[in-house]
Amino acid sequence: MRRDVFQAIADPTRRAILSLLAAQTLTLNAVAENFNISRPAISKHIKILSECGLIEIKDKGRERYCEAKLEKLSEVSLWIEQYKQFWESKLDALETYLDQLQKDKKQ
Structure with missing residues (x-):
């Protein structure tokens, strides 16, 4: 196998x-x-x-x-990288949203 x-x-x-x-x-x-x-x-x-x-x-x-x-672990690293980029963009968007909520709350 x-x-x-x-x-x-x-x-x-x-x-x-x-x-x-x-x-x-x-x-x-x-x-x-x-x-x-x-x-x-x-x-x-x-x-x-x-x-x-x-x-x-x-x-x-x-x-x-x-x-x-x-060296073969690089396959895993490459596979994980695509999901890392996905989650980083989602977390960045969440951070922006939470910052906006903070600003709105202060006004």
Whole structure:
């Protein structure tokens, strides 16, 4: 199944994994130690993040290291930007309206 970045960030555990890996590269075991869920569950989350291109798994000796590749989050940022502009214009209009109400009230 083809997954996208939005599926990856939809889950709070995956967002927490991304936050951990954004700060440093960790082994799979080190990632799992930060959560109170089973290692197979962590592996499933890691797999989804990897399929989406948000993390890369590298073998170094007998360990597997997870490294964040956050460039793919730009898709999310672009998508959010359109709604940010929409809400900023609505809030600006509300501010103008409230300012006008204040002026009318003072008169």
